[in-house]
Amino acid sequence: MDIPATPPIIRRLRNNRAEAKDEPATPRLVAGDIRLIGGLNERLFQLLAAIESSGSINQAARKIGLTYKGAWEMIERANNLSPKILISTATGGRLGGGTRLTPAGKDFLQLFIRIQEEHRNFLEQINDRLMNNRDIVFLLRKLIMKASARNQFFGKVSQVSTGAINVEVTVSLKGGAIIVAAITRESAESLAIKSGADVVALVKVSQIIIVTDFGGYRLSARNQLQGTVSRIQKGEVNAEVVIELKGGNSVVATITNESLQALELTTGKPATAVFKAGAVILGAAS
Structure with a gap:
């Protein structure tokens, strides 16, 4: 038929x-x-x-x-x-x-x-x-992206330093804060990382340490973002602490309730979010 x-x-x-x-x-x-x-x-x-x-x-x-x-x-x-x-x-x-x-x-x-x-x-x-x-x-591209990491910082690559194995990428955020990421050369080439490129930096809350008093010491961690505690959500064992940066970005960290008490953290208190360059995952628009 x-x-x-x-x-x-x-x-x-x-x-x-x-x-x-x-x-x-x-x-x-x-x-x-x-x-x-x-x-x-x-x-x-x-x-x-x-x-x-x-x-x-x-x-x-x-x-x-x-x-x-x-x-x-x-x-x-x-x-x-x-x-x-x-x-x-x-x-x-x-x-x-x-x-x-x-x-x-x-x-x-x-x-x-x-x-x-x-x-x-x-x-x-x-x-x-x-x-x-x-x-x-x-x-709108930022809103499309879905990732499990609570901390997602969108910025622009301001510097790229290529080493024998790794590439160090400096990302400038709004307000003047910067994040340094250490990624492999292969990843940098795959993402086409270059100065001026728009990227997103992902950091898990478990990778962040909160410091309120350096006590005269200097830390080896490249990323030290200073801000003010804007919110604290206390749970049974852990507490979620949000630090607001100068430019309006927020950093979320999870610490134990004992640490919360030891640091005497309260809303409005200055605090620094510290994390290593290797803890940063970079993403670039395809």
């Missing part, structure tokens, strides 16, 4: 959907699907398009990955919500189904395709505007 050629309207619907899924040449910062009132979404219109193409509810359901029952439930809901019947059925269809779009159903499908095209053009315009704003792009 020959399968009829795909009508132009169906190709347009597929092309619109495919273009929305394809990864754009530039990062897409805003994305969204079309949902009509009553819970009618793009899946319904994929079904309508498949019915128009095949003339069979059974084949249309298989084409878009629905069960026969699921397709009928979607059709019944759409018919009930619409002022006019969208899909009609009759015996003796050309492919054994006999399911057809009514004139109202065809008009509805055409309307959705036009809305879909306008929606895609609208998103492209919004993304183009956002991509021209460097601060917005950087902010």
Whole structure:
């Protein structure tokens, strides 16, 4: 049995959907699907398009990955919500189904395709505007990133010192604070680390030591971020201490309740977050 050629309207619907899924040449910062009132979404219109193409509810359901029952439930809901019947059925269809779009159903499908095209053009315009704003792009990229490390510092590489084995990377944060990371040369090359690059520095809370009085001693740890205790969350055994830095960044550390008491930490007290350069994990936008 020959399968009829795909009508132009169906190709347009597929092309619109495919273009929305394809990864754009530039990062897409805003994305969204079309949902009509009553819970009618793009899946319904994929079904309508498949019915128009095949003339069979059974084949249309298989084409878009629905069960026969699921397709009928979607059709019944759409018919009930619409002022006019969208899909009609009759015996003796050309492919054994006999399911057809009514004139109202065809008009509805055409309307959705036009809305879909306008929606895609609208998103492209919004993304183009956002991509021209460097601060917005950087902010949204930060929000996309997911990592288990509580401490995530976004900054700019201000210095790169390459040694025989490791590379020392200095990251400048807002407010003038700096973080030094020691990574392998292979990692530096893989991340394309260079002066001026935007990076994120990740540090686990367990890697941070809090110091309130150096007692005349100097520490070997490269990172010593001075700030003020802004919040303390005490638990059964440990306490979470947040130190706010001058530029607005916050450092989170976990210490025992005994240490909390020994350091006499309270909100508003000056404190320094200390951690080694090797405890810093760097990330760079691809």
